[in-house]
Amino acid sequence: MFAVLKPFIFPSEDAIKFAIKLSIAAGLALFIAFCLDLNQPQWAAATAVIVAQPHSGMVVSKGLARLVGTLMGTVIALVVTALFSQTPWLFILALSLGLMICTAASTVIRSAWSYSFVLAGYTTAIIVLPDVFKPLSIFDYAIARCTEICLGIICSSAVFAILWPVKVFHGLIVEASNIWQAGLTSACMTLKGENVNEDLLNSLAKIVAIDAQREHALFEGGDGRNRAKAIQNMCHDILALLRAARGFSRQIRFLTKENREQLQPWINDCIETLTKPTYKSLNVLAKRLREKDHLDRPLPQQDIIARLEMVIQCAIFAGLDLASVRAGKLKRKAKTSYLSAHRDYSLGLFFGLRSGLAFLILSVFWMIFGWPISEASGSLMMVAVICSMFANKENAAQISMGFLRGTCYAVVVSFVVSQLILPSWSGFPLLWLGIGIPLFISSLGMVKPAITGTCTVFSINLLMLCRPTNHGFQSTEMFINQSLAMPLGIIAAILAFHLVKINTSYWQGKYMLGAMLKDLRKLTQSSIKGAETWFGGRMADRLVLLARHRSIMAENAEKRWYDALHIMDLGDEILNLRTSLAKQVTLQISLDTYLDTLEKVFEREPNEMSVELLNSASERLKTIIREKGLDTRGVLAISAIMQIQQVWSDWYLEQKVQQEDEYGIA
Template sequence: MTYPSLRDWLFSVKTFAAAMLALYLALYFELPRPYWAMASVYIVSNPFVGATRSKALYRALGTALGAFAAVMLVPPFVEMPFTFSVIVAVWTGTLLYFAMSDRTARSYVFMLAGYTMPLIALPTVTDPTTIFDVAIARTQEITLGIVCASVVGSVVLPSRLAPTIVERADMWFRDAALYGRETLSGHLAGTGLSAIRQRLASTVYGLEFLLSQLAYDHTHPEILKRAEALRGRMLLFLPMISALADPLIALMRDLQVRPAGLDALLADTAKWFDAPLPTRAADMHDDAGDPVADRLRERIAALQPARELITGWEGALFSNALWRLRQVIDVWQDCRALRALIAHEAGTWRPRYRHWRLGGTERFFDRGMMLISCLVPVSAIIVACMLWISSGWHDGAGAVSLAAVACCFFAALDEPAPMVFRFFLATCASVVFAGLYVFVVLPHVHDFELLIVIFAVPFILVGTLIPRPQFNMVTMLVAVNTATFISIQGAYEADFLVFLNSNLAGVAGLLFAFVWTRVARPFGAELAAKRLLRSSWQDVALSASSTPIADQRNFASRMLDRLMQLIPRLAASDEHRQPSIESFRDLRIALNALDLRRSRHKLSGDMSAAVDRVLAGVSAHYAQCAEASERQNAPQALRDTIDDALGRIAGASRDFIATHPAPEAPTPAGEPQHIGASQRWLRDTRHALVGLRLSLFPHAGAQPPELSGEAKA
């Protein structure tokens, strides 16, 4: 076990100091439940200033909104307990849905508003005249704790979030470099590589929430823009490197062809992936660039096959591999530069990779799974309220409230029941700790200074584990629940039966939440992955159809976001047709189809009709997969259609060569100096068709289409 670091100890001491300050002020101002101020400190505190500020702000807003709803809804419906139970459940479920629809720190507003309303409203139904006072007091107590946590976190040795972004990026670089090396070596399958794919996807997906908190860290807007740009290019790296693997495998493994200079180029690129990251911002200025990347691009331009060779299958594969390798190099250089600029907060940046797909902001949400996730707490609250009302248990409101909190906390997880059970265990431990304090320790405490001393050791020790992801939820709950169950007041007052009855209500509520969640959501990640796959196939079919797509940039962004959600849910495997590999191929097919849709209008003669037949075949194939909810093997007829289109493109290229015999000198970008617009569209169409063929038929690389003969009539 790794012992707490100095940063962990510092965070714990700061949090404890803020909690004691909040408790002291709450006692000084004679708030009715001063322990809520102490508990709120542990809820909002985070090792980083930006995260603490954002969580504090949104918790204050969410609490105020929930308290307002309680004040508005309790008086008119208090005489209708069953109706009121449904209203509380619907409010919680609706706000939870809004929270799940927002993947930024702002989602905390809706989450808090969702379960704060039952926390305030349900205990007051027996005396509704107190609802306004309770709502005001609860808001004051929580706001006091929030202010104390924010002030102490900001003033006492504040820890900024930007370095953590860099640390996460460095973890990604290590995994991405290893994955890139293995891919360039022709290794695509294996449990190790599959696990790396899952880590890369999880890292990039998790950065989105962190970046939403970065604005509260007094970070310069330019750094925010660079961090977003870095995440965007990190998203692109995995699909790009997997797209590069297909032509390399087809060329070197299937056809046993190794063009001169390609092995050395790939080896040097892999070596560059392992190169130390820039340590000075000045190294990444526009005028400095990256000499290694520039030399790699020059070598790619020098290796471009002759125009006559590109019309053949080997030449088409080689050209496609070089084209995709150049894109990978551009993206990797951008990632290196952006990481250096974020780390040093200085320097200028000029993007090397530019593409129409960049800039999309749309995210994918599985609305069906979100509704199911929200229906679980809704139904749990209704059933728990029915049991409470029918039993006549005076403290049953506490059981319903904690059941609502637990169901909301973990609703977004594929398998929430295990975490609800951990919540239950943490609460049981808190009841024991609180009982020891209330009946053994506190009777001997006569001043606030001694109270700080007896709280210091256990709370500081528990606080050192809160920054660790594997312990965060449990230790935070232990701290919060213990502070709440002790129920510090201005004067010592303890009744064992009251303590036992009220706290056992919370334990019973959590046990009910666990059982209900287990029954209502027996499915887990497998169903979520299946739904994501089916949705992905539907979008691939749409990308190749004739249906207009309003914004292709956002369409591509949605597909990429869904893929990052899908990959961590797929089990690691050593199979070549491993689900994550196939899912990357699905994305590439969609992007190649979008490229074909853009280029078909620029093609002359019967080439446009041939491309239309390819797109129709791709759309029909994936529509069949979506309808069957199962991946189908692509039909041979679709391969023949793609080969026919490739043959026609090759014929048009040969015609151009025949009428333009003069050699064309390549530029450092790898394009002929005088290449015409029509030839660019032919080249882009050829790259897209080759990508489609390799993705749809990954084992057909050794079976070249007839590109050297005349195109079929």
């Protein structure tokens, strides 16, 4: 019990500053709304609470996303009302369809702008439902909601940018340092020949996380934009570092014991330099690895040294990017391509259907039993809000329970404030004193992740239930109706989440393999420019998603994690091959023929026929490269072909052994 109350009894300095800023932003928005005599000023104050974030850049980005979503929802509301206001059943179907599409889009679009579709989904319901039987007033009502919401966004953004501003890039500098260190550690472990799956996953998870936060820094002036671009470069270079290190670990297996012993001093130097890296030591080692004396070595040794040079060069670039993040000035030209996230359209469609179905069922209940709109609108709006925000979450029901708790707390406090205290007080100062004190206390808990949701919902519903206006407060009858309707809407959404559920881990394991093979085929034909970034970023995202469910996956489903590792290795070597032969004009026809063969091979999981087809095409291309004469790039190309053969063959053998274990030897 004490642990729950501790954030409110002994708040941290950051929590107090955040609560002060939020209270000022909400109070300012409410005061201006009163001065402008807006119809429902509580929306301005509630919006200021909704967009409030610990960092100023997050407030602006979330505010802009909310503004875009509000405008989208307004347009949808006007269109739906204009077309279907006279046909109630089509009207309800259209609202459900709009909510379904918005939920699906917010699932598929995995960036800060996905919040726009969340807002568009429930803004439509908020605008349409209260005046559903007054279609001629919908336009005025929509304009009023847009004005109030924009006012809340402006006030919150201004207060958080001026008063004790906390920049996103301060945290990004720390995270960037951690990513650089994690990448070097993973590379060192790989060079040592150790099992590095967990280290690799740690590095990939950090890259995916910081890439999501990078977008917020774009709204923090020139320094913030430079740091965001530097982080974009660093993510690219760390992925290249991990790819080069894994390529080295695969290729060194082809060396004889004698060759490996001769190269061990170079490997040890690389490991030592990466363990305690400095810009000078990395450059000195890279220069030594480029010496012409290595051309006298056997070709397998030349290949390993070239791969070690790639590892060190990637570490140098990543170090320069880290220096740019710290200084806020770019030391290298920014990459034009962004990391690409995995997009699961089938899962998005499912979550969208769940959201639309929940809203449709409660709407049908309302229509059949003739529920008064003054009472039903609160429930329907809460269903729309809950479904838009949480229907695409794996633990939607658990999150919604926190939402329900916050709403129940808000009902009790709002009744005391709006029905017992404020009616006897007059003037805005006393009004804000009555509402602002519980708002300030609840906002102290909004910086604690464990209770953020409950405290945020309490703050929003406190304002919505108190419903302060220039013309007094809502009646007790209206308050009771809304107090009953809001929890009922949340409960209906929770029931829908329990009844319509999916085994997300099984779903992702089943359908992600096809998506990864599709990307592998695309990698053989698409332009090489930017291919490394989109393929590496998407594979990083997928590995993180698969790893999230490894502990609860069945044994036969966990193999998808290892399938993803094989596909990532194949993609890395295709990139190495295409990069090595990019400027070899005389080999382009042969390379294109080989890539066409790879596209056919990657149409399905490995089998005996595809292994034979790949080996035949690989041997032909290796023979042609040798006939043209070998340089360093030719050596790298041949080693890439060998590794493509080896990874595909190993994957086939693993599947064959697994099938024999499951079904027995035929």
